[in-house]
Amino acid sequence: MADPRTSEVDGAGTSLYVHVPFCVVKCGYCDFNSYVADQDAAHERFLAGLAAELEHAWPAGRVPKTVFFGGGTPSLLSEARLERLLHSVDRIAPLRGCAEVTLEANPESITAAKAAVARAGGITRFSMGVQTFHPHHLRFLDRAHTAARAEQAFGELRAAGATNLSIDLMFGIPGETFAEWAADLDRALALGPDHLSCYNLTFEPGTRLYRDLQRDTVAPNDQEVDRAMFEHTREQLAAAGFTAYEVSNFAGRGGACRHNEHYWLQGDYVGVGPGASSHRGGVRWTNLKALEPWSAAALAGLPCAGSAETLRPRQRLAEAIWLGIRRAVGVDLIAAQERVGVSAMPELLPILDRHLQRGYVTWDGRWLRLTAAGLLMADQVGGDFLGLGVAAD
Ligand SMILES: C[S@@+](CC[C@H](N)C(=O)[O-])C[C@H]1O[C@@H](n2cnc3c(N)ncnc32)[C@H](O)[C@@H]1O
Ligand code: SF4
Structure with a gap:
């Protein structure tokens, strides 16, 4: 097997990112372009906009290097809509032949049936956001699932045949102790993931958590505790056979995330969906963020970019x-x-x-x-x- 630290060396080829902006709740720490909308009309509008945007954003028939369906919460779409989404992408940007096709799946909305639809539609890798297994921290973060549901969802993905399964965790949650983080890491490892992302929580402007920080109703964790958590993560995951190929990312049997490796090497990528960014040959552009103007532009055959810059x-x-x-x-x-x-x-x-x-x-x-x-x-x-x-x- 290729060494995950060096498996991606040049950033050649073009990758595709598909942004699904819907979530069950807006988590207090999250500044990604996502909003609470699980009405049929919004999902239909999104699917129509995406199919239209792909027609002019991607050269038909060209196989992307990697594809990432992210969000937001792509697993929030119904089975039938997930199938249609994968089909619309595959029709223009063939998924078979890609080095990796990832779907972000949240514990509250992924099901065995959706996992089967995803796999049949070309998904080769799942990334599940768990963040923590402690009920009080899940509540603090506004997560829409329990720890037990996260474990169950992981099992459902495995049972559906997922062989490359990644888990996202966060440490440095306000009030979190070292022992709690060590227990989270152990509980995630006990599931046998193929890849782990462990992020140090950051206070992002515009989020509920950031406002709480400014109002002094929330205090950041002690930096020394965060540092000890970080060091423990590296030691514990090395002992469990994971390779720390990036500050927050650890490759197990599934190897490195090739899509992210491509970003870090400044490879070209096209992002479709509301608020998605693209980068090609030193030019970067970002789509309109809100569903309505983005989909209206896409359906009218107009560019969906809200801003663009040429990088010097x-x-x-x-x-x-x-x-x-x-x-x-x-x-x-x-x-x-x-x-x-x-x-x-x-x-x-x-x-x-x-x-x-x-x-x-x-x-x-x-x-x-x-x-x-x-x-x-x-x-x-x-x-x-x-x-x-x-x-x-
Ligand atoms: C944009 S989220 C999408 C994943 C999915 N919707 C979920 O909720 O798990 C991707 C990952 O970024 C991380 N993340 C988001 N905001 C963060 C923050 N403020 N600090 C640290 N990590 C963050 C979380 O671990 C999350 O799983
Ligand atoms: S962390 Fe995930 S579920 Fe929570 S608001 Fe952000 S994208 Fe949505």
Whole structure:
């Protein structure tokens, strides 16, 4: 089997992202483009808009490198609609032949029957958001399922024949103790997932949790406790045979998520659905976010983009480092400069030196990697390099 740390090396090809914006509830921490709408009319409008958008957003018949059905909650669609969604995509962007086709599934809405429909329609990988198994934390996060339901749903996916099954967890939930997190990790491992994503909770502007933070009704966890949770995660998952191929992502039998690897390598991708982003050859655009204007544009055969920007070479380089540095293999700075067509060593060296001195990175003249201490500072180190993007080319 290919080493999941190095299975994706160049970001070649074009991937497809399909955004399903509906959720049963809006979780207090989530700033993704998703809204509570499980009425038939909204779902029908979405399916019609998506079929129309695909007609002009994707060259018919071209096989995507990878496909990701994300959200939102794609598993909220009924069986019949899920089948129609997969069929509409497959008609334009053939799913068979893709390296990986992932469906995000939430415990409250995935069923054995939907899993069977998904597999028959071309899904090869499921990613289930569990976040925590503790009832008080599930409530705090506004999750629409219980821990028992998450375990049951996992079993249903397995019984439906899912062989590549990933679980999302979050640590650093306000009030969470180290012991609670360790127990969450053990309970997730006991299910035997093929991949795990473990995210440190962040307070995103615009969310209920962020407003609570500003009102002082919620306090962030102690940073030292979060740090201990992070370190424990790496140790525990290494002992369980998982490879930490990115700061928050761990590959078991299922290997790395190839779709995310493609993003981190700045590969080209087309995003369809409300609010979905696309990136092609240094141009990035984002679709209109609300269902109505997005679907109206799609059905009229008009572009669905609400905004677009052409990334300057230095901006692309800065983003290559910001995204790539989170990977265990690090970033090949020489290849990244060649790829975006800019030579910026004089500006890179002072930033690099600063982090070398702090012991956050290693640099062998080509590959820049985070050290164990640097992993805990990934956002700050990456953010520092991002500053390079504001310099003129
Ligand atoms: C956009 S969600 C979609 C998945 C699915 N709807 C669900 O609820 O599980 C993808 C993942 O991002 C993570 N996530 C979302 N908001 C986050 C935040 N503020 N901090 C850390 N992780 C977050 C969660 O682990 C979640 O499973
Ligand atoms: S975390 Fe998932 S279920 Fe919750 S609001 Fe975000 S997309 Fe919806």
